[in-house]
Amino acid sequence: xxxxxxxxxxxxxxxxxxxxxxxxxxxxxxxxxxxxxxxxxxxxxxxxxxxxxxxxxxxxxxxxxxxxxxxxxxxxxxxxxxxxxxxxxxxxxxxxxxxxxxxxxxxxxxxxxxxxxxxxxxxxxxxxxxxxxxxxxxxxxxxxxxxxxxxxxxxxxxxxxxxxxxxxxxxxxxxxxxxxxxxxxxxxxxxxxxxxxxxxxxxxxxxxxxxxxxxxxxxxxxxxxxxxxxxxxxxxxxxxxxxxxxxxxxxxxxxxxxxxxxxxxxxxxxxxxxxxxxxxxxxxxxxxxxxxxxxxxxxxxxxx
Ligand code: C5P
Numbered sequence: 001x002x003x004x005x006x007x008x009x010x011x012x013x014x015x016x017x018x019x020x021x022x023x024x025x026x027x028x029x030x031x032x033x034x035x036x037x038x039x040x041x042x043x044x045x046x047x048x049x050x051x052x053x054x055x056x057x058x059x060x061x062x063x064x065x066x067x068x069x070x071x072x073x074x075x076x077x078x079x080x081x082x083x084x085x086x087x088x089x090x091x092x093x094x095x096x097x098x099x100x101x102x103x104x105x106x107x108x109x110x111x112x113x114x115x116x117x118x119x120x121x122x123x124x125x126x127x128x129x130x131x132x133x134x135x136x137x138x139x140x141x142x143x144x145x146x147x148x149x150x151x152x153x154x155x156x157x158x159x160x161x162x163x164x165x166x167x168x169x170x171x172x173x174x175x176x177x178x179x180x181x182x183x184x185x186x187x188x189x190x191x192x193x194x195x196x197x198x199x200x201x202x203x204x205x206x207x208x209x210x211x212x213x214x215x216x217x218x219x220x221x222x223x224x225x226x227x228x229x230x231x232x233x234x235x236x237x238x239x240x241x242x243x244x245x246x247x248x249x250x251x252x253x254x255x256x257x258x259x260x261x262x263x264x265x266x267x268x269x270x271x272x273x274x275x276x277x278x279x280x281x282x283x284x285x286x287x288x289x290x291x292x293x294x295x296x297x298x299x300x301x302x303x304x
Contacts, residue, residue, distance in 0.1 A: 023051050199229065
């Protein structure tokens with residue numbers, strides 16, 4: 001086939017719409033209470049990285065999901081996949097047929113505390129509401145998203161925010177300064193329900209701040225006064241998380257090391273790119289069996 005024909009063929013097969021599903025990071029996470037249905041009330045500062053999965057959708061006469069990328073293995077493309085659940089939930093809500101060819105490029109480790117599945121579901125809701133040209137509001141999308149998972153509304157919002165309730169109360173946070181994170185995961189899946197179940201002791205207080213931190217060092221100082229309350233139960237279930245935190249804490253110029261969400265992914269915070277990149281290279285060299293990555297935070301966007 002000629003080069004031009006190849007290109008034309010590729011164009012025909014190219015998906016119409018691509019939506020990024022960025023990694024979600026809980027910069028701090030306080031568990032502040034528990035509802036009667038067992039869900040926990042949270043106070044968290046979440047942000048998103050320039051790193052993540054990708055959802056691509058194209059018209060089709062069926063609903064299909066193909067998964068590619070480094071973490072495609074071990075993830076079912078069946079009806080239980082959150083992406084398929086999101087597609088069906090949206091179609092049902094809008095009363096349209098659930099028809100689309102969906103491709104998920106899975107770059108983030110599964111069940112790792114950085115929102116992967118929730119970010120994929122949020123990106124699917126956005127992509128399919130465009131593909132199907134649905135006149136749907138952001139509020140309605142968030143309601144559909146919440147039924148899929150507590151983290152989906154914050155992933156739909158996609159910008160730095162304080163999160164309350166069980167995850168559905170997404171509120172603006174002060175703009176954060178630029179910073180880089182090194183992520184490390186020991187490639188153990190830590191199931192969120194088990195971590196919440198293993199939590200014990202008194203609840204924390206909410207700890208929001210109003211003043212924008214002036215730089216990464218001040219942000220780290222703010223965060224150091226706060227914590228991730230799920231670290232202790234996650235550590236009890238997967239002690240290797242202690243090694244991950246120790247390795248990250250020891251990286252030169254790391255300002256803070258902490259676990260995200262219910263783990264097992266942990267992050268180290270850096271003021272500048274060069275230090276983060278050499279930190280990431282050091283983790284890759286010394287812990288080749290772990291997943292590690294380095295990315296900047298997505299800069300604050302003007303409110304729409
Ligand atoms: O909503 P999602 O499916 O992500 O939550 C998985 C599990 O984590 C829930 O079934 C619940 O056991 C626990 N969870 C919780 N409180 C939250 C979020 C999740 O107890 N705010």
